[in-house]
Amino acid sequence: MIQFDRVVKRFGERVVLKGLSFTIREGEILFVLGTSGTGKSVLLKNIVGLLRPDEGDIWVDGQEVSRLAEESYFPVRKKCGMVFQHPALFDSFTVFENVAFGLRRHYGMGEGEIRARVRECLELVNLVGVERKMPAEISYGMQKRVSLARTVAIEPRILLFDEPTTGLDPVTTNAVNRLILDLSRQLKTTSIVVSHDMHCALAIADRIMVLDQGQIVAQGAPRDLMRSEHPLVRDFLAETLEGES
Numbered sequence: 001m002i003q004f005d006r007v008v009k010r011f012g013e014r015v016v017l018k019g020l021s022f023t024i025r026e027g028e029i030l031f032v033l034g035t036s037g038t039g040k041s042v043l044l045k046n047i048v049g050l051l052r053p054d055e056g057d058i059w060v061d062g063q064e065v066s067r068l069a070e071e072s073y074f075p076v077r078k079k080c081g082m083v084f085q086h087p088a089l090f091d092s093f094t095v096f097e098n099v100a101f102g103l104r105r106h107y108g109m110g111e112g113e114i115r116a117r118v119r120e121c122l123e124l125v126n127l128v129g130v131e132r133k134m135p136a137e138i139s140y141g142m143q144k145r146v147s148l149a150r151t152v153a154i155e156p157r158i159l160l161f162d163e164p165t166t167g168l169d170p171v172t173t174n175a176v177n178r179l180i181l182d183l184s185r186q187l188k189t190t191s192i193v194v195s196h197d198m199h200c201a202l203a204i205a206d207r208i209m210v211l212d213q214g215q216i217v218a219q220g221a222p223r224d225l226m227r228s229e230h231p232l233v234r235d236f237l238a239e240t241l242e243g244e245s
């Protein structure tokens with residue numbers, strides 16, 4: 001479903017992605033872990049064409065996209081829902097209108113159908129009774145969940161999550177992880193989840209990829225990663241196991 005082939009991304013002199021190659025199959029959940037500033041958000045933005053690689057190929061659903069013209073990228077973006085690290089809501093729209101936005105724009109649904117779908121998606125992220133509020137009136141964590149609801153509402157085949165649970169309480173974190181897992185199992189949604197949360201990764205990932213300074217330093221199924229000798233992976237694991245004892 002997604003393939004990177006020796007992808008390089010530079011900003012001026014600084015090489016952020018240093019020749020990344022990996023493949024994700026349909027329906028798979030890939031967790032990308034790595035320290036701050038290592039290129040995780042840049043990786044996701046290269047898939048949706050917000051950034052373009054300097055070298056290498058990126059395949060999305062059988063199509064090479066890295067050199068597509070801006071107007072040809074539109075169908076690719078329609079397949080990919082991206083939940084940004086910081087919630088990017090429309091400030092002058094209510095919560096309801098924010099979630100309904102994509103449904104109105106692309107799907108030509110009736111008003112009753114839209115209302116039901118918005119409610120359903122807000123329930124999925126543990127949000128009820130806030131439809132009429134403005135983004136500024138709700139907390140950061142709630143805004144983050146609204147942006148999640150907005151993205152999953154349109155049921156994209158590929159979901160890209162940039163730290164979806166950072167800053168959320170444990171109950172909502174579990175609900176969000178459950179949601180990612182259910183989408184993958186029921187709709188065969190392919191997901192990339194950028195996260196610092198090794199605990200979640202071990203629980204729901206099919207595969208985990210650890211990035212360090214723009215390179216893949218470890219990847220594999222959760223149980224393989226548990227055996228990794230790489231110091232960064234050991235650090236992530238140590239944090240997780242410490243939290244549980």
Ligand SMILES: Nc1ncnc2c1ncn2[C@@H]1O[C@H](COP(=O)(O)OP(=O)(O)OP(=O)(O)O)[C@@H](O)[C@H]1O
Nearest residue numbers: 011014016034035036037038039040041042043085
């Ligand atoms: N548009 C841009 N222009 C210039 N440099 C950028 C741009 N976007 C990202 N960078 C640089 O690329 C590097 C990787 O950034 P990125 O946002 O991908 O990190 P990250 O792994 O997502 O970190 P975090 O965990 O803190 O979100 C950083 O050094 C950042 O300053």
Ligand SMILES: [Mg+2]
Nearest residue numbers: 040041085162
């Ligand atoms: Mg980031």
